[in-house]
Amino acid sequence: MNNVTRPRILVVGAGFAGVDCVRRLERKLAPDEADVTLVTPVGYQLYLPLLPQVASGVLTPQSIAVSLRRSKKYRTRIIPGGAIGVDLKAKVCVIRTITDETVNERYDYLVLAPGSVTRTFDIPGLTEHAFGMKTLAEAAYIRDHVISQLDLADASHDPAERASRLQFVVVGGGYAGTETAACLQRLTHAALKRYPRLDPGLIKWHLIDIAPKLMPELGDKLGRSAQEILRRRGIDISLGVSVDKATPHEVTFTDGRVVPTRTLIWTAGVVASPLIATLGAETVHGRLAVSAEMRVPRHDGVFALGDAAAVPDEAKEEADAVCPPTAQHAMRQGKRVADNVIATLRGEPLRPYVHHDLGLVVDLGGKDAVSKPLGIELRGLPAQAVARGYHWSALRTNVAKTRVMTNWLLNAVAGDDFVRTGFQSRRAPRLKDFEHTNAYMTPEEVRAHVEEHGGEAALG
Structure with missing residues (x-):
């Protein structure tokens, strides 16, 4: 039974956006102010832009995989697994753990940073x-x-x-x-x-x-x-x-x-993680529609950023411009989302994300x-x-x-x-074997699973 009364912040994804968000939350939140949980199938943050140098042998794989458990001050609870569905109405995230259990994790605030997967087409073979x-x-x-x-x-x-x-x-x-x-x-x-x-x-x-x-x-x-x-x-x-x-x-x-x-x-x-399709929320070319503060419309306490979100690019003059799915934006969005989650917790005004491309x-x-x-x-x-x-x-x-x-x-x-x-x-x-894109639920399957199993928390 979960007796924790502090607000529960759930961050999905340990890419640039998710990790920078978690680190900022840890620095700026008091220990008793909220509980932070990170859902990720791997225990490291991957520096994606250097993958070609790993493939060519210039860099070793370990050199661009930064362990999430290395920091002694790291107090975020890590759930080793992948989020495969979210019921926004019930405020429950469905997670398949690395032990192949399917569990529900309740949240008060949700930060969606599941990243992207390789975009494919219906090409034979x-x-x-x-x-x-x-x-x-x-x-x-x-x-x-x-x-x-x-x-x-x-x-x-x-x-x-x-x-x-x-x-x-x-x-x-x-x-x-x-x-x-x-x-x-x-x-x-x-x-x-x-x-x-x-x-x-x-x-x-x-x-x-x-x-x-x-x-x-x-x-x-x-x-x-x-x-x-x-x-x-x-x-x-x-x-x-x-x-x-x-x-x-x-x-x-x-x-x-x-x-x-x-x-x-x-x-x-790339295309947004299949997790986004489980939400039943508005999308823009497959990416989750969000405000300039990276809030998901009509869902209090839900934020989205990085490759999976169509974050308005306020630094450009075009009205419908969105930030490209790059590490440069994801890292900075992570920090701003953390600030906005904390502002929501404390009843303070939120700030929009603005960044001029370097x-x-x-x-x-x-x-x-x-x-x-x-x-x-x-x-x-x-x-x-x-x-x-x-x-x-x-x-x-x-x-x-x-x-x-x-x-x-x-x-x-x-x-x-x-x-x-x-x-x-x-x-x-x-x-098809590496990215596990067939692991996600449909919105109907998410609702049915939440109704059947309630809100039991994943082990961490």
């Missing part, structure tokens, strides 16, 4: 045969997979098989796709000296996107610079093109080309980068310094900063050992 680049496991697995293709091609006596294993397709011309293709192409290029039997001409990387421009947010000049860098490296860039169908051994493009390949990496955007950084590996800090266009080493400096400063702990800096220096001096761990070597998981 896509979810069965493509890899994503959204989780730490996916990045580590892709590295293993790419090195495995080099090993298998080196061992193969079939020219057709060897050629297909040495072709790689990345879909998505945004930051994630461009950096993934750039970093992994450097990995395979550097590996060639270790595989003398392989013909360098057989290794081909394809970067495709349905949009007419690569990373249009960078502007025409920097976008063209990025394309020139990638094309000089031998990466084939096709714009206005997507995937028509995929099989285990080939990918068919919408322009009719068929590419024999065992590697399809899908990074064509710019964009794209790390293409090695000495190559393009950046646009505060509107200033940079290329090469200056851009690389800005890109890595920004990422390094955004890491939350000194331990993480030390690990990342050490990894960067070690990779620059010693290069890669091209070691694969071999984990999950007997099974070939793809995009």
Whole structure:
């Protein structure tokens, strides 16, 4: 039985938005003022922008996964599991714990920061045969997979098989796709000296996107610079093109080309977590509609932010502008939501979220980068310094900063050992296996579960 009388604040999601919200709540709330609970399936905050460098072996997985339990002052209760439904009327969140129990957690204030999942389309074979680049496991697995293709091609006596294993397709011309293709192409290029039997001409990387421009947010000049860098490296860039169908051994493009390949990496955007669809609340292009203070309309005490919420961008003149799903916004939204939750608790006025974008950084590996800090266009080493400096400063702990800096220096001096761990070597998981998008309830299932089980609290 739960005898706690203090207000219960439930935060869903341990990404940039959720963790920054929790940290702010801990700093500004008195210990007896409210109880804070965090729901997350993993015990760490992942620094997503550096995933391509994990996939390419520049960084170790541990270096960008910041433990939530490391801080000695951390007093937030953590529920290891995923929120799979919310009944806003009953003020109950349905959670599937890591022990596979489905439990109800009551709240007085709810902060929804479940993030996003990879956006897919109804393309034959896509979810069965493509890899994503959204989780730490996916990045580590892709590295293993790419090195495995080099090993298998080196061992193969079939020219057709060897050629297909040495072709790689990345879909998505945004930051994630461009950096993934750039970093992994450097990995395979550097590996060639270790595989003398392989013909360098057989290794081909394809970067495709349905949009007419690569990373249009960078502007025409920097976008063209990025394309020139990638094309000089031998990466084939096709714009206005997507995937028509995929099989285990080939990918068919919408322009009719068929590419024999065992590697399809899908990074064509993100959509809000499926949790949002369980709420029965208003959405904007799949993201939860919220006010400038990040409150969910008609639901007192419910806030939403980050990738899953359509937060109005008050810094722009357009009336319907919403903040893009970036770490830069999520971190700052987390702090403002925490302040607004506390203001609600104390009966004080809420403040809207306003942030002027600081710019964009794209790390293409090695000495190559393009950046646009505060509107200033940079290329090469200056851009690389800005890109890595920004990422390094955004890491939350000194331990993480030390690990990342050490990894960067070690990779620059010693290069890669091209070691694969071999984990999950007997099974070939793809995009559909990593993000568990089929785990969520429908709104009807949420209501039925809450009515049947009441408001028992999850164990923590």
